[in-house]
Amino acid sequence: MENNNAENKMPTLEVEQSSDIDKLINDDIETLDSDEIIEEDGRSGFIKLPHGLALTVEETYPITASEVSKTIILIGPFDSGKTTIETTIYQLFQRKPFAGLYFAGSQSLFGYEERSFYTRLESKKETATTPRTSRSVTEIFLHLKLYDSKTKIKTNYLFGDISGEEIYSHLGNVETISEKMAYLKSVDSYVFILNGKQLADKNKRNGEIDQAYNMARTIFDAKLYSSSTKVQVLISKYDILKKNNDANLEAAIDKRIQCIVDLLKKYVSEVTVHRVAAMPEPGVLEVGYGLEELLSAWNKPHTGNQVVESYITDYKLNSEFNKLIYKM
Ligand SMILES: Nc1nc2c(ncn2[C@@H]2O[C@H](COP(=O)(O)OP(=O)(O)OP(=O)(O)O)[C@@H](O)[C@H]2O)c(=O)[nH]1
Ligand SMILES: [Mg+2]
Numbered sequence: 576m577e578n579n580n581a582e583n584k585m586p587t588l589e590v591e592q593s594s595d596i597d598k599l600i601n602d603d604i605e606t607l608d609s610d611e612i613i614e615e616d617g618r619s620g621f622i623k624l625p626h627g628l629a630l631t632v633e634e635t636y637p638i639t640a641s642e643v644s645k646t647i648i649l650i651g652p653f654d655s656g657k658t659t660i661e662t663t664i665y666q667l668f669q670r671k672p673f674a675g676l677y678f679a680g681s682q683s684l685f686g687y688e689e690r691s692f693y694t695r696l697e698s699k700k701e702t703a704t705t706p707r708t709s710r711s712v713t714e715i716f717l718h719l720k721l722y723d724s725k726t727k728i729k730t731n732y733l734f735g736d737i738s739g740e741e742i743y744s745h746l747g748n749v750e751t752i753s754e755k756m757a758y759l760k761s762v763d764s765y766v767f768i769l770n771g772k773q774l775a776d777k778n779k780r781n782g783e784i785d786q787a788y789n790m791a792r793t794i795f796d797a798k799l800y801s802s803s804t805k806v807q808v809l810i811s812k813y814d815i816l817k818k819n820n821d822a823n824l825e826a827a828i829d830k831r832i833q834c835i836v837d838l839l840k841k842y843v844s845e846v847t848v849h850r851v852a853a854m855p856e857p858g859v860l861e862v863g864y865g866l867e868e869l870l871s872a873w874n875k876p877h878t879g880n881q882v883v884e885s886y887i888t889d890y891k892l893n894s895e896f897n898k899l900i901y902k903m
Contacts, residue, residue, distance in 0.1 A: 629686035629714035629736060632758045638682075638718070638731050639761075646716075647873055648735035648759060650790060651768025652783070656811035656853055660766075661717050661734045662691040663853040664870065667863050672724070674870040679729050680720040687717055690736075723874065732873070735762075749797040759799040764807060764873050767791050767835065771812035771852075774828055775819055784831045791835060795842040803877040805845040807869060808835055814855030814864070847872055 638644055649657040665687045668678040681687065719732045745752035767790065773783040787808070794800070810816065810832075816825065832848060839846045849872070851865035 625682040627683060627685035628689075629683050630716040630718060630733070631713050632716070634714075635716050635718075635733050638733065642731050643728060644731040644733060645763040645873060646733045646735065646761065647764045647766065648762050649766045649768060650794070651766075651811065652770060652773075652786060653740060655768045655770040655773075656851075657768060658690050658736055659853045660768075660811065660851060660866070660869075661736060662687060663863050664866055665717070665719060666691055667866065668719070668721075674867045674874065675725055676721040676723055676870065676874065678719070679722040682718040683716070686714070690717075721874075730874070745793060749793060752793060753797040753799060756799065759794065761801060762799070762804055764805045765791075765794065765800070766807045766809050766869075768809050768811050769832070771810050771814070771816040771850075774810060775816045775824075780828070781831075784828075784835070788835050788838060791839055795839070800843060802843075804843050805847075805872070805877060806839050806843055807847050807849050807872055808832055808839070809849045809851055809869070811851055811853070812855070813850040814852040814859040817852075818856075818859055845877060 635644075635646070639646070649660060651657050664673075665681075667673050668676075672678075715736050717734045717736055719734070720729055721732060722729045745755070767787050769783055769787050773779040791806075810828075816828075829848075836846050836848065849865055849869050851869060852860045853863060853866060855862065855864060
């Protein structure tokens, strides 16, 4: 879904000061171009504003078709911290630039606010909580437009907020997942989440890792990826694991996570492992721990060798053209 044509035409202005960047970008709700002013009920001069909620798959098409965009899908069991990762990134951008990126707008401000309400960084609540993502909801994409001060490119990030039950109902079933979730084929990054709270519990640890392994296998066997898809394997709620201060336990977990990485490397070339504590319990790690590194991984252009195992084995190389592509 990465589209590098349209938005690269940013003004080639020398940006030195962050005040200059503030002028270049703004956090206004995005509106349509002036030539798209519409007539509504016979009254002219109305501008159709985005509804501001999370977007459906169809509502993301105008963005992905015309502008630089990256789709990030977070996959993990219920309660693993997916929504908190998305909302904390949004909230951190309200404080300052992050990973060299500046907030440059959002078409789903209400969607973010709805989800952030109970976890505001300024909140006086002792324990932050995130409302559970409802399974039936079709509005799953949160939109963030970010400006990269180095490359001077604005990129639309679309974060798939998929409930744990939804994705796990397809576990091990390649046919239903490729039919119901075909849009996943053009995903730029998959984030497979392992809940640090479950990893810290010796009775739940193996189940958590096996489940992530099987989910990854289901998605990739269903061919829901492209040659430039990247994968991040992520331990969420890392503060809970870290509290144990057990280096042997972490080494054992790393070893098992490596099995997931080895599996994924058969399909795609860029697989990285991350530790994140988006909304940690007070005192252990700072809010948003690991998110800057994660954002950088999403933002980095795909560089790896793009030929992957299933591509090689599945395509019949009948024509000379196909044979050439394979050799390349
Ligand atoms: N200790 C700790 N708790 C966290 C962290 N991140 C999220 N939580 C808590 O974990 C709970 C679940 O987080 P969510 O973000 O709702 O999880 P989810 O994966 O979106 O859950 P579903 O929408 O039900 O699939 C919430 O109560 C959060 O406050 C973290 O970094 N550390
Ligand atoms: Mg959720």
